[in-house]
Amino acid sequence: MRELVSKIAASVIGGAKRFAAVDFDSSRLRIVVAEPVSDGTRVRSAVSVPMPEGLDVRDPQGVGALLAKTLKDIGFRSGGVVMNVPRSQAVLKPLTLPPGTPQQEFPSMVHYQVEKELPFAADEAVIDFAVESGRAGDSDEPQEVQILVAAIRLSIVDYYIQIAEAAKVKLLRLGLRPYANLCCVEASARSGDRGYVAVVQITADETEIDLISDGSLAFSRSAVKDMSNTDRLDEVSKARAVGSLVSEVARSIQSYQAIERGAQVQAVLLGGETGIEPQATEQLSARLHTPCRMLDTDRLFEGADSVRMPSAFISALGLAMGNPADEAPPFDFLHPKRPQAKKDVRKARVIAVAACVVFLVIAGLAVRSVAIGRIADRVNDLRSQNNSIEGAIKLAKKEADRVEAMEAWSQGGNNWLDQWAQIACLLPSAKDIYLTSLKTGEDGTLSLTVQAHAPETITDLNKRLESAGYSFKPGQLKELPDKYGYKSSTTIRITGLPEEKADLSQIKPVARPEDDCSPEEFVEASNPSRRPTPRSARRTSRTSRRRR
Numbered sequence: 001m002r003e004l005v006s007k008i009a010a011s012v013i014g015g016a017k018r019f020a021a022v023d024f025d026s027s028r029l030r031i032v033v034a035e036p037v038s039d040g041t042r043v044r045s046a047v048s049v050p051m052p053e054g055l056d057v058r059d060p061q062g063v064g065a066l067l068a069k070t071l072k073d074i075g076f077r078s079g080g081v082v083m084n085v086p087r088s089q090a091v092l093k094p095l096t097l098p099p100g101t102p103q104q105e106f107p108s109m110v111h112y113q114v115e116k117e118l119p120f121a122a123d124e125a126v127i128d129f130a131v132e133s134g135r136a137g138d139s140d141e142p143q144e145v146q147i148l149v150a151a152i153r154l155s156i157v158d159y160y161i162q163i164a165e166a167a168k169v170k171l172l173r174l175g176l177r178p179y180a181n182l183c184c185v186e187a188s189a190r191s192g193d194r195g196y197v198a199v200v201q202i203t204a205d206e207t208e209i210d211l212i213s214d215g216s217l218a219f220s221r222s223a224v225k226d227m228s229n230t231d232r233l234d235e236v237s238k239a240r241a242v243g244s245l246v247s248e249v250a251r252s253i254q255s256y257q258a259i260e261r262g263a264q265v266q267a268v269l270l271g272g273e274t275g276i277e278p279q280a281t282e283q284l285s286a287r288l289h290t291p292c293r294m295l296d297t298d299r300l301f302e303g304a305d306s307v308r309m310p311s312a313f314i315s316a317l318g319l320a321m322g323n324p325a326d327e328a329p330p331f332d333f334l335h336p337k338r339p340q341a342k343k344d345v346r347k348a349r350v351i352a353v354a355a356c357v358v359f360l361v362i363a364g365l366a367v368r369s370v371a372i373g374r375i376a377d378r379v380n381d382l383r384s385q386n387n388s389i390e391g392a393i394k395l396a397k398k399e400a401d402r403v404e405a406m407e408a409w410s411q412g413g414n415n416w417l418d419q420w421a422q423i424a425c426l427l428p429s430a431k432d433i434y435l436t437s438l439k440t441g442e443d444g445t446l447s448l449t450v451q452a453h454a455p456e457t458i459t460d461l462n463k464r465l466e467s468a469g470y471s472f473k474p475g476q477l478k479e480l481p482d483k484y485g486y487k488s489s490t491t492i493r494i495t496g497l498p499e500e501k502a503d504l505s506q507i508k509p510v511a512r513p514e515d516d517c518s519p520e521e522f523v524e525a526s527n528p529s530r531r532p533t534p535r536s537a538r539r540t541s542r543t544s545r546r547r548r
Helices: 004-013 060-073 103-117 154-167 179-186 235-259 277-288 309-320 343-414 415-424 455-467 520-528 535-547
Strands: 019-024 028-037 040-050 081-084 089-098 124-131 144-154 173-174 196-202 208-214 214-221 263-270 292-294 433-440 446-452 471-473 488-496
Touching: 019 060, 019 309, 040 060, 040 309, 060 154, 060 277, 060 535, 081 179, 081 309, 081 488, 089 103, 089 214, 103 124, 103 144, 103 196, 103 263, 124 535, 144 214, 154 173, 173 179, 179 196, 179 208, 179 214, 179 309, 196 235, 196 277, 196 309, 208 235, 235 263, 235 277, 235 446, 263 277, 263 309, 277 292, 433 455, 446 455, 455 471, 455 488
Parallel strands: 019 081, 081 173, 196 263, 263 292
Antiparallel strands: 019 028, 028 040, 089 144, 124 144, 196 208, 208 214, 433 446, 446 488, 471 488
16 A cells, blocks of 8 residues: 555656655745655655855746755755745645535536635636635534635746746646645654644745644735845844734734634744844843744755755745645645536537538538628727727716716815814724724715724714814713624714814824734635625725724
8 A cells, every 4th residue: 555655656756766855935046855665755855955145036037047056965866846835926725515515526617616716817827726624613514614725826837847847847836835835844843833833934035824723724925025125224224124024923823813703813833034033032021921932844854965044944845745645635826626528418418509500501502602792891980980989988978977076076165084084083092092094974974883992982073173163063981792792882873064164284193003913804804604704894994094
């Protein structure tokens, strides 16, 4: 059985005995040389080299030349390479398929659901997916199938192919960095690293924040932070850069825990070789009150050449440890799982008969082709003229609508933008109160719905509006606690504006909270049991938070 698994693993990675897992950023190139064995993958050596001065990582020829030189220096002369795509270059989306869905139907159902939600054209995308594990439950009944889908642009695949061609090596697989991190953590996990584990990989260009739960990728986010020159900064600037990064990581983890109630992170594992990892580990531990440590990958290097900073190889190790013999292979954008074309004999016969009929009709009309051609040309000319006239009419209507809107605005006499700005500045701190609704009426009234920690805050708001000269009708005070701890709610209807124009230079808005952040969108989508908030509602809520 072990011999069979070894043969399958070798065939999946291109039939080569040894292969090189490659990961890089704008500062360093990391390579792990490994080989498939009967019980998994064995690491033979690892090397990390700096990027030459002036090398642009966006240039595949330059990166390929450096890769070729490094492989030659370490004595790697045969076999292919595997690489991965960073989180910032991929679109991730969790999907749920109905219980009992046949495995051969997975690709077609995934493509059908995802293609219409991509931020770029479907014909420019490469889509692959992994079947998530550990979420099926203990029941014998068929369970819903949890799938994590990733999509990247075709140009990204071409970029990595060009790197391999420039290095004169074969590209065997193109994976996904967050999934590689998951594989590395699973392979090197301690007995206590169970439940929710946060993985923070710090690179020169971005920091990837992944939450792993029972062998599945529960959350993934990329924080684009430039950490390429931290070793050249003074202590104050370096501390400021580390603090900013730690705040970004902490807010992401805390936001996920707040939305995914009951998700308690058991440990935070850090990897990287930028030099700030020890400081970031210490600050994260104090900020989150959770055990934080550098990822220990020493046991994966048993029998391999000694390496410096083994935690820096988290992605390259994950690529090597990606369990290529699994029934559901990990992400491979070079050979993505595509829908199978079904053969329909009946449909083929119908098409053949239709083709014969079309041929006969064309043959019959050939005699009259000259006259029909002239008529067709005339019809096309008339159609073109008609399209031009319709386009001119539509353009004129749009201009008329704009003129009418501008005249209505001018005749209204109220500078509504200044009024909105003045009302916004009259609100107390966002820590005490926030807006949940802003509405205007056709009669010129304004309605504000607010949520406050205490009734006294709403009373204070009424006094501020009265002092500013607004005529309003206070609404009924309601006790409607929300999930953030704001207990009181009411709607204030402003019926009259101040006689004097708003002077924005004399008022100042209340300062916004320092930790104002909104990374919930991925988290909402990553929980299949909760319907995502409608796009329009999210937009209103986000606007309210920005006003605070």
